[in-house]
Amino acid sequence: MKDMTVSVPHTQPEKWLATHPQLAYASKGTSINTPKSTRDSTELLTLFRHNSFEQHFQPGSTITLHGESADAIYLIVSGTIRCCTVDAEGHRQIFSFPKKGEFIGISDMDRWHFTAEAVDHVIVRSIPRTTLEQELATNISLRQEMRAHMRGLLARRERQLLTLVSTKGPERLYRFLEEFAQTRSGTGHIVLPMCRRDIGDHIGLSMESVCRAFGNLKRKGLIDLKSHEKYKIMSKAQRDAKPDSLPADA
Amino acid sequence: MKDMTVSVPHTQPEKWLATHPQLAYASKGTSINTPKSTRDSTELLTLFRHNSFEQHFQPGSTITLHGESADAIYLIVSGTIRCCTVDAEGHRQIFSFPKKGEFIGISDMDRWHFTAEAVDHVIVRSIPRTTLEQELATNISLRQEMRAHMRGLLARRERQLLTLVSTKGPERLYRFLEEFAQTRSGTGHIVLPMCRRDIGDHIGLSMESVCRAFGNLKRKGLIDLKSHEKYKIMSKAQRDAKPDSLPADA
DNA sequence: CGTCGGTTTGATCCCTGTCAAATTAAGTGG
């Protein structure tokens, strides 16, 4: 093990990549953008198929409240949710916008460690947490799924930390839009159900900076913004095809 | 459930706290700073007591490498480790500096999802992952512990996201120093084993800004900086006692 | 005592938060 000693000079961090290329993990395109395909949730889904009942939430209503007793888990049928925490100063951090097919509250045990609110009209299926616990006692593959799920969440948050620190506003917004588009199948424009402030609290920008970042991406031709809530990620071909606006685009 | 609809005007986020005081959770002093006291790890510890063997790492050496096969778990006996990820551009995010008594790699399954390096001389006890897996199959309370552990990690990362976005450099540094001091028992000065760049990559600042943040805290009397690696958090009494430097301390 | 790595300080620039005003969108009632 001693030969693994790296001893990197702390003043030249860029060298890391040169000497240890395997350390570099692209922050786009890996697990963070393909949460569904890599990890399947057959056991959890069967659980929901048998024991769940449907629930509706109006836009803005609270689904889970940080600190309350967490006595259910949810599977989103339709709509978008924002999961967030708020600190004493009133700052809010939205760490995910789960959508159709995603689970809520899997990682909690006794109390919710976050608040979940409906962004638009939301339909979920929920099952009592006790049911999950009972099933966990006997179902080994469900246990595996749970661990995989939580491991995925953790890795995702750590990736978010990295992105938040290492990239500027427009790029963060672009990555978010890209990821949000991922789950939307169609080729047309994608509708953003959440407002600018929500996006800002997710990617760590003020509402105004989110607007500017949108303008920035639009100007560069990276996205097509039909209205303030309809966008489309431009493929490279599309970007090169129409470099309208001013050519003096420094 | 319909009466839970909140419908907050998005332009006045401060109102949230007024109407929903229970949403506010102090970001200091709660679980993030007391990881040991709230969740005990008796089962994991017994596992280590029986099956582990000791391993030493030189400063800078690699303990786990992101992407490699994760065939062990670790308990730190002494020393400090940095757990991080690096992206394609060479930006590094250190999301924790685990110390004596903390576990490493509990949340991984097949492959490491992060890189862990020894900051100073590190001694760990490790057990094969297969041992953990076998024990998990039969030991219910161990399973509970694992879940609690991962839930704690997740909540911690989400709190870090919030802190990273909502507070300025000096405050982030102060919180880090405060938290780092937590596990150090003595009343004297605390030794920082890691360099400025490491701290920067942890709290999202450049090396230089970390220096300035240190100066800032020192000037305000929030910390006592004996040398560049020895500090002490000043209690309120101590701060009020000697407001040396310039009184014009706007 | 000189070298090397790490730390500190300085100067400068850009991103982004904040405050403010303008514009657009979404309702609402006549």
Place this chain on the structure above:
DNA sequence: CCACTTAATTTGACAGGGATCAAACCGACG
């Protein structure tokens, strides 16, 4: 269907925090 109201988005001006580049400083070590 149109005038009116209110919420949300956009744009503008400005200031501050922090990144960056560079140079000075300091401590460990041979």
